[in-house]
Amino acid sequence: MITVISYCLFALLVMGATMVKRRVPRQLMLLAASYLFYSTWGLAFLAILVSSSLFNFFYGEFLKRGPSLGRLAGGVAANVLLMAFFKGTHLAIFVNSHAMDVLRGIAMPLGISFWTFQALSYLFDIYRQEELDPTPVEFCLYMAFWPTVVMGPICRLGNMLPQFREVRVVSSENVLIGSKRILMGLVMKLGISQILAVGLVAGTGVSAAFDQQSVPYGGLDVWFLAIGYGLQLFFDFAGYSHIVIGAARLFGFELAENFNSPFIASTPSEFWTRWHMTLTSWIRDYVFVPMATLRRDVWWRYAALLFSMTLFGLWHGAKATFILWGVYEGALLVIHRLVQQFRRNRSVNLPVPLDGALSWLVTFLAVSLGWIFFRSRDLGQAMNMLGSTLSPGSYLHPVLPASYFFLVSAVFIAYIAHKTILAPTLARLKEAMTPAASQRLAEFGLTGQFVTVVSLIPLIFVLFLSILHNGSESVTPFVYALF
Amino acid sequence: MTETEQAQALLNYLSSNVLRRPGIKLTADSSLVASGLIDSFALVDVLTKLEEVSEMRIPAGKVRPKDMDTVNLMLAMAKRVGKPRQQK
Numbered sequence: 001m002i003t004v005i006s007y008c009l010f011a012l013l014v015m016g017a018t019m020v021k022r023r024v025p026r027q028l029m030l031l032a033a034s035y036l037f038y039s040t041w042g043l044a045f046l047a048i049l050v051s052s053s054l055f056n057f058f059y060g061e062f063l064k065r066g067p068s069l070g071r072l073a074g075g076v077a078a079n080v081l082l083m084a085f086f087k088g089t090h091l092a093i094f095v096n097s098h099a100m101d102v103l104r105g106i107a108m109p110l111g112i113s114f115w116t117f118q119a120l121s122y123l124f125d126i127y128r129q130e131e132l133d134p135t136p137v138e139f140c141l142y143m144a145f146w147p148t149v150v151m152g153p154i155c156r157l158g159n160m161l162p163q164f165r166e167v168r169v170v171s172s173e174n175v176l177i178g179s180k181r182i183l184m185g186l187v188m189k190l191g192i193s194q195i196l197a198v199g200l201v202a203g204t205g206v207s208a209a210f211d212q213q214s215v216p217y218g219g220l221d222v223w224f225l226a227i228g229y230g231l232q233l234f235f236d237f238a239g240y241s242h243i244v245i246g247a248a249r250l251f252g253f254e255l256a257e258n259f260n261s262p263f264i265a266s267t268p269s270e271f272w273t274r275w276h277m278t279l280t281s282w283i284r285d286y287v288f289v290p291m292a293t294l295r296r297d298v299w300w301r302y303a304a305l306l307f308s309m310t311l312f313g314l315w316h317g318a319k320a321t322f323i324l325w326g327v328y329e330g331a332l333l334v335i336h337r338l339v340q341q342f343r344r345n346r347s348v349n350l351p352v353p354l355d356g357a358l359s360w361l362v363t364f365l366a367v368s369l370g371w372i373f374f375r376s377r378d379l380g381q382a383m384n385m386l387g388s389t390l391s392p393g394s395y396l397h398p399v400l401p402a403s404y405f406f407l408v409s410a411v412f413i414a415y416i417a418h419k420t421i422l423a424p425t426l427a428r429l430k431e432a433m434t435p436a437a438s439q440r441l442a443e444f445g446l447t448g449q450f451v452t453v454v455s456l457i458p459l460i461f462v463l464f465l466s467i468l469h470n471g472s473e474s475v476t477p478f479v480y481a482l483f
Numbered sequence: 484m485t486e487t488e489q490a491q492a493l494l495n496y497l498s499s500n501v502l503r504r505p506g507i508k509l510t511a512d513s514s515l516v517a518s519g520l521i522d523s524f525a526l527v528d529v530l531t532k533l534e535e536v537s538e539m540r541i542p543a544g545k546v547r548p549k550d551m552d553t554v555n556l557m558l559a560m561a562k563r564v565g566k567p568r569q570q571k
Contacts, residue, residue, distance in 0.1 A: 294543045
Protein backbone atom coordinates (compact mmCIF):
# COMPACT_ATOMS: atom_id res chain seq x y z
CA MET A 1 0.00 0.00 0.00
CA ILE A 2 2.82 2.38 0.98
CA THR A 3 4.59 1.54 -2.29
CA VAL A 4 1.48 2.36 -4.34
CA ILE A 5 1.10 5.70 -2.53
CA SER A 6 4.83 6.37 -3.08
CA TYR A 7 4.54 5.74 -6.81
CA CYS A 8 1.45 7.95 -7.11
CA LEU A 9 3.17 10.75 -5.21
CA PHE A 10 6.27 10.22 -7.36
CA ALA A 11 4.26 10.60 -10.58
CA LEU A 12 2.57 13.75 -9.24
CA LEU A 13 5.92 15.31 -8.29
CA VAL A 14 7.58 14.51 -11.64
CA MET A 15 4.64 15.87 -13.63
CA GLY A 16 4.25 18.84 -11.28
CA ALA A 17 7.94 19.71 -11.70
CA THR A 18 7.40 20.26 -15.43
CA MET A 19 4.95 23.07 -14.63
CA VAL A 20 7.11 24.93 -12.12
CA LYS A 21 9.15 27.74 -13.65
CA ARG A 22 11.28 28.68 -10.63
CA ARG A 23 14.52 26.71 -10.55
CA VAL A 24 14.96 25.76 -6.88
CA PRO A 25 11.38 24.56 -6.19
CA ARG A 26 11.48 22.60 -9.48
CA GLN A 27 14.77 20.94 -8.56
CA LEU A 28 13.49 20.19 -5.04
CA MET A 29 10.40 18.51 -6.50
CA LEU A 30 12.55 16.38 -8.83
CA LEU A 31 14.84 15.47 -5.93
CA ALA A 32 11.88 14.54 -3.70
CA ALA A 33 10.47 12.40 -6.53
CA SER A 34 13.83 10.69 -7.05
CA TYR A 35 14.26 9.96 -3.32
CA LEU A 36 10.70 8.68 -3.09
CA PHE A 37 11.33 6.37 -6.04
CA TYR A 38 14.61 5.09 -4.59
CA SER A 39 13.13 4.65 -1.09
CA THR A 40 10.74 1.98 -2.42
CA TRP A 41 13.77 -0.37 -2.29
CA GLY A 42 14.39 0.50 1.37
CA LEU A 43 15.04 3.53 3.54
CA ALA A 44 18.48 2.20 4.57
CA PHE A 45 19.57 2.27 0.92
CA LEU A 46 18.27 5.82 0.62
CA ALA A 47 20.29 6.84 3.70
CA ILE A 48 23.47 5.47 2.06
CA LEU A 49 22.74 7.30 -1.20
CA VAL A 50 22.07 10.60 0.61
CA SER A 51 25.22 10.20 2.75
CA SER A 52 27.36 9.44 -0.29
CA SER A 53 25.89 12.43 -2.17
CA LEU A 54 26.54 14.87 0.68
CA PHE A 55 30.03 13.48 1.31
CA ASN A 56 30.99 13.83 -2.36
CA PHE A 57 29.51 17.31 -2.66
CA PHE A 58 31.46 18.63 0.32
CA TYR A 59 34.59 16.68 -0.68
CA GLY A 60 34.31 18.31 -4.10
CA GLU A 61 34.25 21.76 -2.41
CA PHE A 62 37.36 20.74 -0.42
CA LEU A 63 39.07 19.54 -3.63
CA LYS A 64 38.21 22.79 -5.44
CA ARG A 65 40.14 24.78 -2.82
CA GLY A 66 43.31 22.77 -3.57
CA PRO A 67 43.05 20.25 -6.43
CA SER A 68 46.00 18.06 -5.47
CA LEU A 69 46.56 14.41 -6.32
CA GLY A 70 46.57 13.50 -2.61
CA ARG A 71 43.15 15.05 -2.02
CA LEU A 72 41.77 13.37 -5.14
CA ALA A 73 43.14 10.02 -3.95
CA GLY A 74 41.37 10.48 -0.59
CA GLY A 75 38.01 11.03 -2.26
CA VAL A 76 38.51 8.15 -4.69
CA ALA A 77 39.53 5.83 -1.83
CA ALA A 78 36.43 6.70 0.21
CA ASN A 79 34.12 5.94 -2.73
CA VAL A 80 35.93 2.76 -3.74
CA LEU A 81 35.86 1.52 -0.13
CA LEU A 82 32.10 2.11 0.11
CA MET A 83 31.51 0.25 -3.13
CA ALA A 84 33.97 -2.52 -2.28
CA PHE A 85 32.34 -3.02 1.12
CA PHE A 86 28.96 -3.74 -0.39
CA LYS A 87 30.04 -5.43 -3.62
CA GLY A 88 32.95 -7.29 -2.05
CA THR A 89 30.93 -8.60 0.85
CA HIS A 90 28.07 -9.44 -1.44
CA LEU A 91 30.09 -11.57 -3.79
CA ALA A 92 33.23 -12.41 -1.80
CA ILE A 93 35.34 -14.92 -3.67
CA PHE A 94 38.59 -15.78 -2.14
CA VAL A 95 37.87 -15.60 1.59
CA ASN A 96 35.62 -18.28 2.99
CA SER A 97 35.20 -17.76 6.69
CA HIS A 98 32.32 -17.36 9.13
CA ALA A 99 32.95 -13.60 9.20
CA MET A 100 32.55 -13.45 5.45
CA ASP A 101 29.31 -15.44 5.69
CA VAL A 102 27.93 -12.77 8.00
CA LEU A 103 29.06 -9.97 5.67
CA ARG A 104 27.62 -11.74 2.66
CA GLY A 105 24.19 -11.34 4.23
CA ILE A 106 24.39 -7.56 3.87
CA ALA A 107 22.26 -6.37 0.97
CA MET A 108 23.80 -4.17 -1.69
CA PRO A 109 22.23 -0.72 -2.21
CA LEU A 110 20.57 -0.69 -5.61
CA GLY A 111 22.62 1.00 -8.33
CA ILE A 112 25.63 1.64 -6.04
CA SER A 113 28.10 0.90 -8.87
CA PHE A 114 26.35 3.39 -11.13
CA TRP A 115 25.96 6.35 -8.77
CA THR A 116 29.37 5.84 -7.16
CA PHE A 117 30.98 6.09 -10.61
CA GLN A 118 29.00 9.31 -11.17
CA ALA A 119 30.40 10.69 -7.91
CA LEU A 120 33.93 9.66 -8.91
CA SER A 121 33.66 11.36 -12.30
CA TYR A 122 32.67 14.56 -10.46
CA LEU A 123 35.79 14.39 -8.26
CA PHE A 124 38.04 13.66 -11.27
CA ASP A 125 36.51 16.58 -13.18
CA ILE A 126 37.06 18.92 -10.22
CA TYR A 127 40.69 17.75 -10.06
CA ARG A 128 41.01 18.57 -13.78
CA GLN A 129 39.64 22.01 -12.92
CA GLU A 130 36.48 21.75 -14.98
CA GLU A 131 34.08 24.57 -14.26
CA LEU A 132 31.39 22.74 -12.31
CA ASP A 133 29.44 24.67 -9.70
CA PRO A 134 26.48 22.56 -8.56
CA THR A 135 24.43 23.55 -5.54
CA PRO A 136 23.94 20.77 -2.93
CA VAL A 137 20.42 20.16 -4.30
CA GLU A 138 21.71 19.90 -7.88
CA PHE A 139 24.46 17.49 -6.89
CA CYS A 140 22.06 15.30 -4.88
CA LEU A 141 19.69 15.30 -7.86
CA TYR A 142 22.53 14.29 -10.19
CA MET A 143 23.31 11.32 -7.93
CA ALA A 144 19.70 10.24 -7.40
CA PHE A 145 18.00 11.30 -10.65
CA TRP A 146 15.12 8.83 -10.96
CA PRO A 147 15.64 7.54 -14.51
CA THR A 148 19.34 6.74 -13.97
CA VAL A 149 19.73 5.88 -10.27
CA VAL A 150 19.03 2.15 -10.59
CA MET A 151 21.06 0.98 -13.61
CA GLY A 152 22.42 4.05 -15.37
CA PRO A 153 23.20 5.24 -18.01
CA ILE A 154 26.16 6.64 -16.06
CA CYS A 155 25.83 10.42 -16.49
CA ARG A 156 28.32 13.27 -16.23
CA LEU A 157 27.48 16.36 -14.20
CA GLY A 158 28.57 18.63 -17.06
CA ASN A 159 25.80 17.18 -19.24
CA MET A 160 23.09 17.10 -16.59
CA LEU A 161 23.57 20.46 -14.89
CA PRO A 162 22.24 22.62 -17.77
CA GLN A 163 19.21 20.31 -18.03
CA PHE A 164 18.51 20.61 -14.29
CA ARG A 165 18.77 24.40 -14.54
CA GLU A 166 16.48 24.99 -17.50
CA VAL A 167 12.74 24.36 -17.65
CA ARG A 168 12.25 21.10 -19.56
CA VAL A 169 9.55 21.13 -22.19
CA VAL A 170 6.96 18.37 -22.42
CA SER A 171 6.34 18.66 -26.16
CA SER A 172 4.45 16.35 -28.48
CA GLU A 173 7.78 15.54 -30.17
CA ASN A 174 9.40 14.54 -26.86
CA VAL A 175 6.37 12.46 -25.89
CA LEU A 176 6.39 10.65 -29.25
CA ILE A 177 10.12 9.96 -29.23
CA GLY A 178 10.04 8.96 -25.55
CA SER A 179 7.06 6.63 -26.06
CA LYS A 180 8.72 4.96 -29.03
CA ARG A 181 11.94 4.39 -27.06
CA ILE A 182 9.97 2.93 -24.12
CA LEU A 183 8.03 0.60 -26.43
CA MET A 184 11.22 -0.49 -28.21
CA GLY A 185 12.80 -1.20 -24.84
CA LEU A 186 9.82 -3.24 -23.67
CA VAL A 187 9.85 -5.30 -26.88
CA MET A 188 13.61 -5.91 -26.50
CA LYS A 189 13.25 -6.93 -22.85
CA LEU A 190 9.87 -8.66 -22.64
CA GLY A 191 10.01 -10.06 -26.15
CA ILE A 192 13.48 -10.93 -27.37
CA SER A 193 15.58 -11.11 -24.19
CA GLN A 194 12.87 -13.00 -22.31
CA ILE A 195 12.40 -15.60 -25.04
CA LEU A 196 16.19 -16.13 -25.25
CA ALA A 197 16.35 -16.56 -21.46
CA VAL A 198 13.41 -18.96 -21.19
CA GLY A 199 13.46 -20.64 -24.61
CA LEU A 200 10.79 -21.33 -27.23
CA VAL A 201 9.68 -24.16 -24.96
CA ALA A 202 9.95 -23.14 -21.29
CA GLY A 203 13.16 -24.46 -19.71
CA THR A 204 15.14 -24.73 -22.95
CA GLY A 205 16.64 -21.23 -23.01
CA VAL A 206 19.93 -19.68 -21.93
CA SER A 207 19.04 -19.48 -18.21
CA ALA A 208 18.30 -23.17 -17.81
CA ALA A 209 21.30 -24.14 -19.94
CA PHE A 210 23.69 -22.33 -17.59
CA ASP A 211 21.90 -22.79 -14.25
CA GLN A 212 20.70 -26.38 -14.57
CA GLN A 213 23.48 -27.98 -16.59
CA SER A 214 23.36 -31.74 -16.04
CA VAL A 215 25.52 -33.10 -18.89
CA PRO A 216 28.76 -31.82 -20.45
CA TYR A 217 28.15 -29.61 -23.48
CA GLY A 218 29.66 -30.18 -26.91
CA GLY A 219 31.63 -27.49 -28.75
CA LEU A 220 28.65 -26.43 -30.88
CA ASP A 221 26.46 -26.10 -27.77
CA VAL A 222 29.01 -23.83 -26.12
CA TRP A 223 29.31 -21.54 -29.15
CA PHE A 224 25.52 -21.23 -29.40
CA LEU A 225 25.24 -20.63 -25.65
CA ALA A 226 27.89 -17.90 -25.85
CA ILE A 227 26.14 -16.22 -28.79
CA GLY A 228 22.70 -16.71 -27.24
CA TYR A 229 23.76 -15.17 -23.93
CA GLY A 230 25.47 -12.22 -25.68
CA LEU A 231 22.21 -11.53 -27.50
CA GLN A 232 20.12 -11.98 -24.33
CA LEU A 233 22.34 -9.59 -22.38
CA PHE A 234 22.29 -7.04 -25.19
CA PHE A 235 18.49 -7.07 -25.57
CA ASP A 236 18.08 -6.98 -21.78
CA PHE A 237 20.39 -4.05 -21.02
CA ALA A 238 19.89 -2.14 -24.28
CA GLY A 239 16.13 -2.63 -23.73
CA TYR A 240 16.43 -1.19 -20.23
CA SER A 241 18.49 1.72 -21.57
CA HIS A 242 15.81 2.47 -24.19
CA ILE A 243 13.13 2.47 -21.46
CA VAL A 244 14.94 4.93 -19.15
CA ILE A 245 16.16 7.17 -21.97
CA GLY A 246 12.59 7.23 -23.28
CA ALA A 247 11.09 7.87 -19.83
CA ALA A 248 13.46 10.81 -19.27
CA ARG A 249 12.69 12.12 -22.78
CA LEU A 250 8.96 12.25 -22.00
CA PHE A 251 9.82 15.02 -19.54
CA GLY A 252 12.34 16.70 -21.84
CA PHE A 253 15.57 15.25 -20.41
CA GLU A 254 18.17 13.83 -22.81
CA LEU A 255 20.39 11.10 -21.38
CA ALA A 256 23.59 9.65 -22.86
CA GLU A 257 23.17 6.61 -25.13
CA ASN A 258 24.44 3.25 -23.87
CA PHE A 259 24.52 1.07 -27.02
CA ASN A 260 25.20 1.60 -30.71
CA SER A 261 24.73 -1.65 -32.68
CA PRO A 262 27.64 -3.46 -30.94
CA PHE A 263 27.38 -6.72 -32.90
CA ILE A 264 28.25 -5.10 -36.21
CA ALA A 265 31.64 -3.96 -34.87
CA SER A 266 34.54 -5.23 -36.96
CA THR A 267 37.30 -4.91 -34.35
CA PRO A 268 37.34 -5.51 -30.57
CA SER A 269 38.21 -1.85 -29.94
CA GLU A 270 35.23 -0.77 -32.05
CA PHE A 271 33.01 -3.18 -30.10
CA TRP A 272 33.97 -1.41 -26.86
CA THR A 273 32.98 1.96 -28.30
CA ARG A 274 29.51 0.53 -28.98
CA TRP A 275 28.76 -1.60 -25.85
CA HIS A 276 27.69 -0.06 -22.49
CA MET A 277 29.11 3.18 -23.84
CA THR A 278 28.64 5.26 -20.68
CA LEU A 279 30.78 2.81 -18.68
CA THR A 280 33.40 2.24 -21.40
CA SER A 281 33.82 5.99 -21.93
CA TRP A 282 34.08 6.42 -18.14
CA ILE A 283 36.88 3.83 -18.00
CA ARG A 284 38.57 5.46 -21.01
CA ASP A 285 38.41 9.01 -19.59
CA TYR A 286 39.25 8.33 -15.96
CA VAL A 287 41.37 5.16 -16.01
CA PHE A 288 42.90 4.29 -19.38
CA VAL A 289 43.97 7.71 -20.69
CA PRO A 290 45.42 9.03 -17.37
CA MET A 291 47.24 5.73 -16.80
CA ALA A 292 48.44 5.26 -20.40
CA THR A 293 49.84 8.79 -20.55
CA LEU A 294 52.03 8.28 -17.48
CA ARG A 295 54.67 6.63 -19.68
CA ARG A 296 55.15 6.68 -23.42
CA ASP A 297 56.33 3.05 -23.86
CA VAL A 298 54.07 0.83 -25.91
CA TRP A 299 54.23 -2.03 -23.37
CA TRP A 300 52.89 0.35 -20.74
CA ARG A 301 49.93 1.15 -22.96
CA TYR A 302 49.17 -2.55 -23.26
CA ALA A 303 49.42 -2.85 -19.46
CA ALA A 304 47.01 0.10 -19.12
CA LEU A 305 44.57 -1.62 -21.51
CA LEU A 306 44.72 -4.87 -19.55
CA PHE A 307 44.33 -3.04 -16.23
CA SER A 308 41.39 -0.96 -17.51
CA MET A 309 39.52 -3.97 -18.83
CA THR A 310 40.20 -5.95 -15.64
CA LEU A 311 38.72 -3.06 -13.69
CA PHE A 312 35.79 -3.10 -16.12
CA GLY A 313 35.23 -6.76 -15.22
CA LEU A 314 35.66 -6.11 -11.50
CA TRP A 315 33.06 -3.33 -11.63
CA HIS A 316 30.47 -6.06 -12.26
CA GLY A 317 31.41 -7.79 -8.99
CA ALA A 318 34.28 -9.29 -7.00
CA LYS A 319 33.93 -12.67 -8.65
CA ALA A 320 36.69 -14.64 -10.37
CA THR A 321 34.60 -15.10 -13.54
CA PHE A 322 34.05 -11.33 -13.96
CA ILE A 323 37.74 -10.62 -13.37
CA LEU A 324 38.77 -13.27 -15.92
CA TRP A 325 36.22 -11.89 -18.37
CA GLY A 326 37.85 -8.45 -18.03
CA VAL A 327 41.34 -9.93 -18.48
CA TYR A 328 40.13 -11.87 -21.54
CA GLU A 329 38.61 -8.76 -23.14
CA GLY A 330 41.78 -6.77 -22.36
CA ALA A 331 43.89 -9.52 -23.94
CA LEU A 332 41.68 -9.39 -27.05
CA LEU A 333 42.32 -5.65 -27.37
CA VAL A 334 46.08 -6.16 -26.99
CA ILE A 335 46.10 -9.02 -29.54
CA HIS A 336 44.11 -6.88 -31.96
CA ARG A 337 46.74 -4.12 -31.63
CA LEU A 338 49.60 -6.55 -32.18
CA VAL A 339 47.95 -8.06 -35.28
CA GLN A 340 47.25 -4.56 -36.61
CA GLN A 341 50.91 -3.61 -36.06
CA PHE A 342 52.12 -6.82 -37.71
CA ARG A 343 49.91 -6.28 -40.75
CA ARG A 344 51.04 -2.67 -41.07
CA ASN A 345 54.74 -3.60 -40.82
CA ARG A 346 54.48 -6.47 -43.28
CA SER A 347 51.99 -4.67 -45.55
CA VAL A 348 49.55 -7.58 -45.32
CA ASN A 349 46.50 -6.42 -47.31
CA LEU A 350 43.43 -8.48 -48.18
CA PRO A 351 40.69 -7.38 -50.60
CA VAL A 352 38.52 -4.88 -48.69
CA PRO A 353 35.24 -6.92 -48.65
CA LEU A 354 37.05 -10.07 -47.52
CA ASP A 355 39.06 -8.15 -44.94
CA GLY A 356 35.89 -6.53 -43.54
CA ALA A 357 33.92 -9.78 -43.40
CA LEU A 358 36.77 -11.74 -41.83
CA SER A 359 37.48 -9.01 -39.30
CA TRP A 360 33.80 -8.85 -38.29
CA LEU A 361 33.51 -12.64 -37.96
CA VAL A 362 36.64 -13.01 -35.83
CA THR A 363 35.58 -10.08 -33.61
CA PHE A 364 32.06 -11.40 -33.16
CA LEU A 365 33.20 -14.93 -32.28
CA ALA A 366 36.02 -13.79 -29.99
CA VAL A 367 33.81 -11.33 -28.07
CA SER A 368 31.02 -13.92 -27.86
CA LEU A 369 33.32 -16.53 -26.35
CA GLY A 370 34.06 -14.11 -23.51
CA TRP A 371 30.41 -14.22 -22.42
CA ILE A 372 31.07 -17.76 -21.14
CA PHE A 373 33.19 -16.25 -18.34
CA PHE A 374 30.60 -13.54 -17.71
CA ARG A 375 27.62 -15.88 -17.41
CA SER A 376 29.01 -19.10 -15.93
CA ARG A 377 27.94 -20.03 -12.40
CA ASP A 378 31.57 -20.47 -11.39
CA LEU A 379 35.06 -20.85 -12.78
CA GLY A 380 34.76 -24.65 -13.05
CA GLN A 381 31.74 -24.40 -15.36
CA ALA A 382 33.46 -21.75 -17.49
CA MET A 383 36.61 -23.85 -17.89
CA ASN A 384 34.65 -27.00 -18.76
CA MET A 385 32.63 -25.16 -21.36
CA LEU A 386 35.67 -23.48 -22.91
CA GLY A 387 37.45 -26.85 -22.89
CA SER A 388 34.64 -28.30 -25.06
CA THR A 389 35.29 -25.70 -27.77
CA LEU A 390 38.81 -27.13 -28.12
CA SER A 391 37.62 -30.73 -28.40
CA PRO A 392 36.77 -31.47 -32.08
CA GLY A 393 34.99 -34.73 -31.23
CA SER A 394 32.51 -32.96 -28.95
CA TYR A 395 31.12 -30.95 -31.89
CA LEU A 396 29.53 -34.14 -33.23
CA HIS A 397 27.35 -34.62 -30.15
CA PRO A 398 25.32 -31.50 -29.37
CA VAL A 399 23.02 -31.90 -26.36
CA LEU A 400 20.92 -28.74 -26.51
CA PRO A 401 17.45 -29.07 -28.10
CA ALA A 402 17.00 -28.17 -31.78
CA SER A 403 14.58 -25.38 -30.74
CA TYR A 404 17.45 -23.59 -28.97
CA PHE A 405 19.69 -23.64 -32.06
CA PHE A 406 16.75 -22.42 -34.18
CA LEU A 407 15.91 -19.59 -31.74
CA VAL A 408 19.46 -18.22 -31.49
CA SER A 409 19.98 -18.46 -35.28
CA ALA A 410 16.67 -16.69 -35.96
CA VAL A 411 17.37 -13.81 -33.53
CA PHE A 412 20.94 -13.45 -34.82
CA ILE A 413 19.94 -13.41 -38.52
CA ALA A 414 17.08 -10.97 -37.84
CA TYR A 415 19.43 -8.65 -35.90
CA ILE A 416 22.10 -8.65 -38.63
CA ALA A 417 19.51 -8.23 -41.41
CA HIS A 418 17.97 -5.28 -39.55
CA LYS A 419 21.32 -3.58 -38.98
CA THR A 420 22.83 -4.19 -42.42
CA ILE A 421 19.82 -4.08 -44.77
CA LEU A 422 16.62 -2.67 -43.25
CA ALA A 423 17.98 0.22 -41.16
CA PRO A 424 20.40 1.54 -43.86
CA THR A 425 17.64 1.30 -46.51
CA LEU A 426 15.22 3.30 -44.34
CA ALA A 427 17.96 5.87 -43.61
CA ARG A 428 18.68 6.22 -47.36
CA LEU A 429 14.97 6.66 -48.10
CA LYS A 430 14.74 9.38 -45.44
CA GLU A 431 17.78 11.15 -46.88
CA ALA A 432 16.41 10.96 -50.42
CA MET A 433 13.19 12.69 -49.35
CA THR A 434 13.21 16.22 -50.80
CA PRO A 435 11.40 19.08 -48.98
CA ALA A 436 8.89 19.20 -51.86
CA ALA A 437 8.16 15.48 -51.52
CA SER A 438 7.78 15.85 -47.73
CA GLN A 439 5.34 18.71 -48.26
CA ARG A 440 3.35 16.69 -50.78
CA LEU A 441 3.10 13.76 -48.38
CA ALA A 442 2.13 16.13 -45.54
CA GLU A 443 -0.81 17.29 -47.65
CA PHE A 444 -2.11 13.72 -47.40
CA GLY A 445 -1.55 13.73 -43.66
CA LEU A 446 1.70 11.73 -43.87
CA THR A 447 3.78 13.95 -41.56
CA GLY A 448 6.89 12.83 -39.65
CA GLN A 449 4.81 12.58 -36.47
CA PHE A 450 2.21 10.45 -38.25
CA VAL A 451 4.92 8.06 -39.46
CA THR A 452 6.32 7.83 -35.90
CA VAL A 453 2.85 7.01 -34.52
CA VAL A 454 2.29 4.36 -37.24
CA SER A 455 5.70 2.83 -36.50
CA LEU A 456 4.52 2.25 -32.93
CA ILE A 457 1.80 -0.16 -34.11
CA PRO A 458 4.08 -3.11 -34.98
CA LEU A 459 5.94 -2.55 -31.71
CA ILE A 460 2.71 -2.69 -29.74
CA PHE A 461 1.72 -5.83 -31.67
CA VAL A 462 5.03 -7.58 -30.94
CA LEU A 463 4.81 -6.54 -27.30
CA PHE A 464 1.30 -7.97 -27.08
CA LEU A 465 2.48 -11.27 -28.63
CA SER A 466 5.41 -11.37 -26.19
CA ILE A 467 3.12 -10.92 -23.21
CA LEU A 468 0.86 -13.68 -24.56
CA HIS A 469 3.85 -15.98 -25.11
CA ASN A 470 5.24 -15.35 -21.65
CA GLY A 471 1.86 -16.25 -20.16
CA SER A 472 2.29 -17.30 -16.55
CA GLU A 473 6.13 -17.44 -16.85
CA SER A 474 7.65 -14.84 -14.55
CA VAL A 475 9.76 -12.25 -16.38
CA THR A 476 13.48 -12.66 -15.72
CA PRO A 477 14.91 -9.72 -13.76
CA PHE A 478 17.13 -7.19 -15.54
CA VAL A 479 20.68 -8.63 -15.58
CA TYR A 480 22.34 -5.34 -14.65
CA ALA A 481 20.14 -4.94 -11.56
CA LEU A 482 22.69 -7.30 -9.94
CA PHE A 483 25.51 -4.81 -10.41
CA MET B 484 56.79 26.62 -34.89
CA THR B 485 53.78 28.92 -35.26
CA GLU B 486 50.37 27.66 -34.20
CA THR B 487 49.37 27.11 -37.84
CA GLU B 488 52.50 25.04 -38.45
CA GLN B 489 51.83 23.04 -35.30
CA ALA B 490 48.28 22.33 -36.49
CA GLN B 491 49.54 21.29 -39.93
CA ALA B 492 52.18 18.98 -38.41
CA LEU B 493 49.49 17.29 -36.30
CA LEU B 494 47.12 16.97 -39.26
CA ASN B 495 49.85 15.37 -41.39
CA TYR B 496 50.68 12.95 -38.60
CA LEU B 497 47.02 12.01 -38.07
CA SER B 498 46.39 11.43 -41.78
CA SER B 499 49.43 9.26 -42.35
CA ASN B 500 49.70 7.33 -39.08
CA VAL B 501 46.52 7.28 -37.05
CA LEU B 502 43.26 7.48 -38.98
CA ARG B 503 41.17 4.30 -39.01
CA ARG B 504 39.66 5.08 -42.40
CA PRO B 505 41.99 6.20 -45.19
CA GLY B 506 41.22 9.02 -47.62
CA ILE B 507 39.44 11.32 -45.17
CA LYS B 508 40.10 15.05 -45.50
CA LEU B 509 40.83 16.51 -42.08
CA THR B 510 40.76 20.10 -40.86
CA ALA B 511 41.88 21.51 -37.52
CA ASP B 512 38.23 21.44 -36.42
CA SER B 513 37.38 17.88 -37.56
CA SER B 514 36.02 15.72 -34.77
CA LEU B 515 38.33 12.76 -34.19
CA VAL B 516 37.30 10.91 -31.01
CA ALA B 517 33.55 11.55 -31.01
CA SER B 518 33.30 10.56 -34.69
CA GLY B 519 35.27 7.35 -34.12
CA LEU B 520 38.10 8.33 -36.49
CA ILE B 521 40.65 7.57 -33.78
CA ASP B 522 40.33 5.31 -30.75
CA SER B 523 41.54 5.74 -27.19
CA PHE B 524 44.68 3.67 -27.78
CA ALA B 525 45.76 6.04 -30.56
CA LEU B 526 45.07 9.04 -28.28
CA VAL B 527 48.33 8.34 -26.49
CA ASP B 528 50.29 8.39 -29.79
CA VAL B 529 48.62 11.67 -30.68
CA LEU B 530 49.42 13.07 -27.26
CA THR B 531 53.11 12.19 -27.72
CA LYS B 532 53.07 13.96 -31.09
CA LEU B 533 51.28 16.94 -29.53
CA GLU B 534 54.01 17.23 -26.90
CA GLU B 535 56.64 17.11 -29.66
CA VAL B 536 55.10 19.80 -31.86
CA SER B 537 54.04 22.10 -29.03
CA GLU B 538 57.32 21.59 -27.14
CA MET B 539 55.29 21.16 -23.97
CA ARG B 540 55.08 18.40 -21.37
CA ILE B 541 51.44 17.60 -20.74
CA PRO B 542 50.86 16.14 -17.24
CA ALA B 543 49.10 12.78 -17.07
CA GLY B 544 45.77 13.07 -15.31
CA LYS B 545 45.05 16.50 -16.75
CA VAL B 546 44.18 15.14 -20.19
CA ARG B 547 40.47 15.00 -20.95
CA PRO B 548 39.65 13.00 -24.09
CA LYS B 549 37.16 15.71 -25.06
CA ASP B 550 40.13 18.12 -25.28
CA MET B 551 41.67 15.78 -27.84
CA ASP B 552 38.65 15.75 -30.13
CA THR B 553 40.00 18.26 -32.66
CA VAL B 554 43.47 19.55 -33.51
CA ASN B 555 42.51 23.05 -32.36
CA LEU B 556 41.25 21.72 -29.01
CA MET B 557 44.50 19.76 -28.58
CA LEU B 558 46.65 22.85 -29.12
CA ALA B 559 44.46 24.87 -26.75
CA MET B 560 44.86 22.17 -24.09
CA ALA B 561 48.64 22.06 -24.57
CA LYS B 562 48.70 25.80 -23.97
CA ARG B 563 46.45 25.55 -20.92
CA VAL B 564 47.92 22.62 -18.99
CA GLY B 565 51.31 22.06 -20.70
CA LYS B 566 54.61 22.91 -19.06
CA PRO B 567 57.62 23.97 -21.18
CA ARG B 568 59.95 21.03 -21.79
CA GLN B 569 63.39 21.19 -20.21
CA GLN B 570 66.13 21.53 -22.85
CA LYS B 571 68.56 18.59 -22.85
